[in-house]
Amino acid sequence: MANEKQLALVIDLNVCVGCHACVTSCKEWNTSGWAGPLPDQDAYGKDPDGVFFNRVQTFECGTFPDTETVHFPKSCLHCEDPPCVPVCPTGASYKRESDGIVLVDYDKCIGCKYCSWNCPYGAREFDEITGVMKKCTLCVDRIYDETLPPDRRKPACVLACPPGARLFGDIKDPTSEASKAIRDNGGYQLMPEAGTSPANHYLPRRKTQSVVHEDQLQRADNPLSREAEPPKFGGPTIDDASQW
């Protein structure tokens, strides 16, 4: 299943600060939109439960003291070879040929949860209230909405991300922002051993270093310094001439 167009997210782990703005904006948009509702149960009680399309997790890598914290947003990766789709007994799960988005037809889903067993990323979440499987839609009800200004036709998480860690675009179009980011910044796919060929890519954390040499810390020459005597010239200067 090779689509000519494959919309996807590219998430820069070097930029993500783990603020969960994408999580809340996703829930806000989708619970009231085409893919909604995303119900919560016992939301203010002791044991809250709920449906989200997007989660931000945090991992610590390395051995102390050489550790780094990785904030890791996780949503449906819209695999190019999605293992969740062919196993669906009703055909409710499908991958759109027009843009590669993996969706669930809520009117066909019988709630057997078999698709979720066949997703290695745990991207699908079952809605017990309406009894159907739900998942990220790449905000399919936003990105083609011509009543929105063109620059707002993006998934809610992309628009919400304060540091701009999330890019959205067609990864089959080599000139798209998403494709360039994957190419230029070493974009990679999650769990390649699963053989799913995820469309969403992640950009790795990069060490940002600037080397400061010792002599750069000492001011050998400062043209603005007022401490030293101004240079003397033999003859009259233009200042002398103008000061009468």
Place this chain on the structure above:
Amino acid sequence: MRPAFSVLFLTTLIGAGQGLLIALVAGQLFLVVGTGDASLSGGFYAVGSLIALVLLALGLLASFFHLAHPMRAWRAATQWRTSWLSREVIALPALMGLAVLYGGLHALGWDGPLMHFANGKSLDLTMAVGFVTVIACLALFLCTGMIYACVKFIREWHSVWTVINYTMMGLASGFVLAAAYAASLGTVVTGLYVGTALVLIVLALVGRAISLWRNARIKPLATLRGAIGAPHQNIRQVTQGFNGKSFNTKEFFHGKSPETVRMLTTFFLASGFAAPFALVALGMGSAALLWLAFLVQYVGLLAERWVFFAQGNHVQNLYYQRKG
């Protein structure tokens, strides 16, 4: 994985029903090809098929409790080209239809010979339908097993042993049931069923033991390194991103202690295999002991199915290790 009781009952009930149907056809074939004049009345096969039909129907009923939208279940027959679950949805009612046909033909005595052989034997209509029923039983075993065996993200299930074990345990339980049924009526095939049941229990135990051994030394499909793509040897989760519950933390974890799983493993080895073997072997021909053997075995196989689910460790669990 969280064991769903609807699925535990579905797989164990239809397994026994399929095994019983195969036993009935095997008994008929045994009497046809045998040299003796012994034969059984059509009523034996008809009532036997009815018992199998009830088991299959109860399994089908149990499966509906697994669905959130049972009224849409008919749609599940549409994707048979790609989905083993869809194939099972077709195979189970098809087998129920064949069980009705096989039992019905016997009950009505519609049993004309279809073809004659040189040795004086003939292929009767009921025998021919019986062969088709056996093929349908085996196809259903394959579908049921493959539903689990094709989930490659649960390494414990992704094995040919899943299909073999579902088949062998279903056959073993069906033949014990057939032995109890035949012994109650005092029929000539009781010995055949008792002997076959003993062999099947041992074979099923060997297959299940191999899968237990395989599970104990299984290597995970992926590690956190590949799961988040961080080039580190040492990665731990600080938080899964929420303190409450989610579908991912409920469906993919059984929530019981490893001791419970170990205890139930011991229980199912005793109750599902050792005890029925002893009861069938010692109670040669005693109908009461054979019925007891079937009940003890059924409870054991329910526990076996629970352990089968609980031991399934899904790859997605890598992402849900710590609340934070």
